[in-house]
Amino acid sequence: MGVKLYHFGLSPFSRAVQMTLTALGVKYSIETIDLMKGEQRTDEYKKINPRGKVPALVDGKLSLGESRAIACYLCNKYASGSKKTLYPSAPELRAKVDMLLYVGEWIADTIVEYLNIAGVLFRGEKPKDEKLADVKSCLQYLEDCLKGQNYIAGDNLTIADFFAVCPLLLLENVDFNDYDPYPKLKKWINTMKSLKYFDEINKEPMKMFKAAFNEKLNLPAAKQTGF
């Protein structure tokens, strides 16, 4: 029993759920679903998430897919005391978090499209430079959100920050570093990276992914490859 996360470290959404669990202090076990081996397509896993995507969560009788819905559930169910600000319950504050969670889909899609992840990994293609302008509109959007507040959905850290930073940092795979036009965003990224649980959840998977991605791009040899 207890909370069980069906997880794949290389998925930024899966890591955002892990950050939520850790921030809440919820104890959980992990079952790895290795996407490289196609484990998401087994009948057994499809019983848990019929869409065959990671992450998924099982808690008692509840089987849940969709990373953001999972994070909202965890907060609704387990947040107490000072943890409640991760997903505030005042309708106006919560609305901003929900809005940013949905906007986060646009940001994640845009970055994944620019990096052309599937193309690079499986078809010998390159990132799509013509999509860089779209990435920059995402960065500008976040920069504007951060005007007058420390986190993207308000004055406090919320789950929307987790779901924005994990996909955003995919940009490190191509060493994107042009944050000068976005000073508030740059500062926020540093704040997120200095959360005490950030590294233990993100560092290794990000390094592994970057090595694999860059190996495919034929850039200077990667030290280690995970797959």
Place this chain on the structure above:
Amino acid sequence: MVLVLYNDPVSPSGRSVHMTLRALGLDFEWKNVNLISSENRLPEFLKINPRGKVPALVDEDLKLAESRAIACYLCNKYATEGTKSLYPSEPEKRAIVDQMLYSGEWMWEEIYIGYLRVRWVLYYGELPWFHNTDGVREALKYLDDRLKENAYMAGNHLTIADLFAHTTIRFLDMLDFDEYSNYPHMKAWMDKIEALDYYDECNNGKIDKVKEKYQALIKERQKQ
């Protein structure tokens, strides 16, 4: 207090918000944002939603975009004893509604970006991806499977997840996609949604003008 909804009636997610307002019995002011004439790119509107998308909602100081977030807000703020089941507050029940709202984004991608491609047909001289129906059928089957066990998407009663999934699916009318009956559980559910007393007001005839233009452009391009 006046709620103001910025919307173009052709927008499926905008119509879902409209139905949510009606289901909650709320009064609001409608401000039309005509997408065909790019009113969503006007500076006044960009002040409400910098992304230039409809629908958007203003409630006093709050400016909100993203249709599903708007619907959740309306329920969180204004639901009464009689309407709170639209977005239940028990964590387990709410989780299923949220899951269906988020997977609705995937269905929308399959139907809109993967198949109908309305924006690309209207503005960029393209054709729909007529043959790319696998994703569409996968989405319909996913719904049908869910509705085998439950009368509604998140259980035995109507929730906002139904109001969103319905307008997405029905948008297939743009291409007169008529395979709904191949998914009997889904079809039965569609009939229930279409019998809601506010359904017609929010949906009937709302896509007709854009549909006519879209289909005319397609015919013209197919002749060439």
